[in-house]
Amino acid sequence: MVDVHIPDCILHNILDRLPTKDLARFKCVSKHWSRLIIDPYFLKFGSRRMILLIAAGSPLHVVDPDDTSNLMFKLRFPFGNPKSKDVKCLGIFNGIAILVFKAYCVDNKSTYIRTILYNPFTAAYELVPDPHSECLNINHIYGFGYGATPDDLKIIRFSDRKPRRTESCRTFDVFSFKSNSWNRSTNKIRNVKYTSDVGTFLNGYLHWIVYKRSELMIMALNVDSMALSDIPLPHYNYKKGRLGTLDGCLCIADIHGTQLVVSVMKEQGVWSNRYLGASLFNKFFVVSILDGGGILMMDFSNKFIIYNTLESSNEVMKKFSGYIKCVRGLTGVEYMVSGASPSDLFAL
Template identity: 20%
Template sequence: MPETRVEVPEMVMLEILSKLPVKSLTRFRCVCKPWCSSFQTPHFITKHHRNNLHNNNLNLLLKRCQGPCNGLLCLHDADKVAFWNPSTREFKTLPQSTVQRPPSVDSTSFDCFGIGFDSQSGDYKVEISVPGVEPYGSPLFNNYVNGFYYWRATGDSDHLILSFDMVNEKFSTLPLPEFGGSLAEYYLELLDFNGLLGAIVYPRGGTDKSFDLWVMNGSWTKQFSIESLLGVERPLGFWKNGELFLDSSDHELVLFDPSTRELKNLGIHAYQETMQIIAYVERLVPIN
């Protein structure tokens, strides 16, 4: 009996392949030239990324870097800046910036790098200079949200939020949420919360911690509160089902489940105030 060969249509094959992890696709590039070429097209890269987002395929990384943006991270050391794709292991050092900083602002104020995606040009941008205000400390979370990068900043006499539009390359400002306290008593960290700008507020002192999450959607509204957590210092980020990563008083990484109020020690230790984590989705986007 003759062998029956089944031909899978190319579109169906690419649909199946777009659901695979980056590690597998990297190996499959050598199967044939059409596959290798297809994996590098914007359509396939976007399809693969959307599948990972739809299936909530998050990865965790302990970090000393900025980002991520669409699976890319921005690494920096003093005035040296580089892009890194942890999925494909590609790395690229960026040229020196030609952006002139305002002479009235000390250059040491510009310690916060911001990476974002320009959806109009299809390119990535790194913003390092902020006219008129001074970035206030290094971001703890990923501050890139839906085409904008956000910093907590100080103006002439008050605290505010500075945003940078990656398409129009323009700055604008937002007020802080009115959380009923002062920044002398509370930390306020900005973050991406389900595609919206969020701010998590928690007390600087004390052993009985509370965490309030505010979300900007036209105006600031309080999303939820977590009360009376003992033995934790600061938030580090959200996980797949709303769990919150925290830095414990012993500087161990712990995971808090709001539905059960259970704290789970993950057995990872870091020096004080250096542990940061990011959740990112794998992406094939080339940077070289």
């Protein structure tokens, strides 16, 4: 059989029409197809937006909001079967997910923690150097963001152990992508109780909902100066609320009765509430707040929907077929498909 040459421009046109799941599979057709598919220009031209779903002890899943079949699909975990692994996503930069996982090694009966940079589309990954660790049996709180400029990427990590009586503050570790190293910050984090393991990044600050002297508030950390500040929460019970961003503003969303309540902070410490009523909201809980005004929610049967808060209609929803066995620590992170190498984050 004579080989048939298809011009790249025609191949691009064909590949651009495929759902992202099929596009990832077609990388195996040939080396030439693989190079075309992960070409930065091709992926940027297509602007494929995806949602990465992460839950402890479950495989990584991906949702393609633009796929008409609305199917979730599993990703190959960088280090084999994630069973018994506690996985967190600190954030995504240029299509690269920053993942932290804790797992138990049966061979030597020890716990280990790994931080990796992972491209969900290409499956390429890169290990981040291990920090000088405290006891691995304690939990850690994380954040990922940058300071004055986007080329100053940092990972923040501090322990969530119960403080000693003599401690009012504790130090924390900072990983700099510029120097490819960890350092112990000279600043200190107050002893507070955190409601989530990962901070929300916006405009140079990382944010966590915390209990401070039995009062619920937001703790903000300036990623550049490492200075701390407090932000009052809106007058609502947000014990299970999810922090996120909408239109470049910090926001928090939660289900109250049959209402989805979204509070947006357009000015420092000033919140405006939106009450989105729908009879089915009492069956759901908020997983995450997506870019573009979408809120990802899951019902008691582990089925997902995206509610679009910016549409004129109050009930513009999209349902997805799929199932996640374990929902402990479930989060969803939106990202743009990229062919970037994880090592690129060290060379910004």
